[in-house]
Amino acid sequence: MAHISNHHEDSLLELMWLGEDDGDEAQRKAQDSLAAAVAKVSGLKPFPVVAGELLRLLQTREFRMAQVQQLMERDAALATRVIAVCNSPMFCTQRPCDSLDEALVRLGTRTVEEIVAAVAAAGMFGDVPPIGKRVLAHCAGVAAIVRVLATMWRHGAVPQVFLCGLLHDVGKLLSLQCEEFDYASLDESEVVGADQVYLVERAQLGYDHALLGAHALRLWHIAEPVPEVVAYHHQPGRAYERGTEIGLLVALVRIADAIEGQMWVDEELDEAFLERLMRDGAPGFADISAGDIRGTWEGMLLARRYAIALFAG
Ligand SMILES: [Fe+2]
Numbered sequence: 001m002a003h004i005s006n007h008h009e010d011s012l013l014e015l016m017w018l019g020e021d022d023g024d025e026a027q028r029k030a031q032d033s034l035a036a037a038v039a040k041v042s043g044l045k046p047f048p049v050v051a052g053e054l055l056r057l058l059q060t061r062e063f064r065m066a067q068v069q070q071l072m073e074r075d076a077a078l079a080t081r082v083i084a085v086c087n088s089p090m091f092c093t094q095r096p097c098d099s100l101d102e103a104l105v106r107l108g109t110r111t112v113e114e115i116v117a118a119v120a121a122a123g124m125f126g127d128v129p130p131i132g133k134r135v136l137a138h139c140a141g142v143a144a145i146v147r148v149l150a151t152m153w154r155h156g157a158v159p160q161v162f163l164c165g166l167l168h169d170v171g172k173l174l175s176l177q178c179e180e181f182d183y184a185s186l187d188e189s190e191v192v193g194a195d196q197v198y199l200v201e202r203a204q205l206g207y208d209h210a211l212l213g214a215h216a217l218r219l220w221h222i223a224e225p226v227p228e229v230v231a232y233h234h235q236p237g238r239a240y241e242r243g244t245e246i247g248l249l250v251a252l253v254r255i256a257d258a259i260e261g262q263m264w265v266d267e268e269l270d271e272a273f274l275e276r277l278m279r280d281g282a283p284g285f286a287d288i289s290a291g292d293i294r295g296t297w298e299g300m301l302l303a304r305r306y307a308i309a310l311f312a313g
């Protein structure tokens with residue numbers, strides 16, 4: 001049984017959403033089923049060892065390049081994929097990097113950290129069933145879109161935003177692999193549709209993919225604010241109350257989530273969709289206008305294609 005005892009995880013449990021009529025009994029049952037699912041996940045899905053060590057090393061901020069090289073030699077496939085993402089148009093603005101050392105210097109430790117975590121996490125779901133492939137492509141698409149949104153408009157490079165996008169629905173992939181929830185019985189658009197399937201999950205499981213994902217990310221030592229953003233991505237009101245950092249990240253992920261779902265259906269910008277999107281609180285919170293979205297649509301579409309090819313191809 002996984003321990004749900006450290007203070008981070010306790011605070012995540014407080015996020016458990018229940019309807020107004022649910023009492024303590026329902027709360028306890030929901031917590032028990034979440035704890036059981038987290039235990040299952042930790043047994044079935046350990047985070048790749050070398051990537052985990054590399055992340056912990058980078059997070060210390062006091063590493064030597066020789067240590068990074070040593071780790072990379074132990075997992076050449078990870079190194080190759082990380083460099084491919086660093087050199088993709090999503091991240092590379094000048095000439096391509098030949099090594100991780102070079103990427104660390106040019107893109108900065110925090111960005112490389114994000115890319116390592118993204119590549120390692122996506123690699124854990126290479127064998128998912130067809131509906132999982134769509135979820136993985138959705139996650140990759142949201143990561144690319146949210147990065148364009150964050151970098152092309154007023155916020156500059158928002159740290160961790162790419163990783164938040166990539167991991168926002170990791171709970172769905174875990175539920176699928178641990179056979180906690182039968183997504184195949186739902187329509188594909190419902191499975192990736194923002195703000196829909198989490199209600200069905202809550203009704204059936206007592207918890208949703210946002211909470212399960214956040215717990216798994218903590219087990220994998222993915223640094224804050226990513227787990228918290230993942231936990232809150234379907235509870236925007238509560239996220240916005242948490243302050244600017246979490247609120248902005250959640251708002252950006254929510255906008256990208258809706259845009260990716262729409263792009264899957266129709267790559268042309270549809271004004272009726274845009275109107276619906278602008279009615280959500282997220283664009284207002286992130287200070288993004290309909291014109292901003294129109295102006296970046298093509299860039300987001302292109303970035304999304306790159307990301308899907310790299311992470312879910
Ligand atoms: Fe979600």
Ligand SMILES: [Fe+2]
Binds near residue numbers: 138169193194
């Ligand atoms: Fe999503």
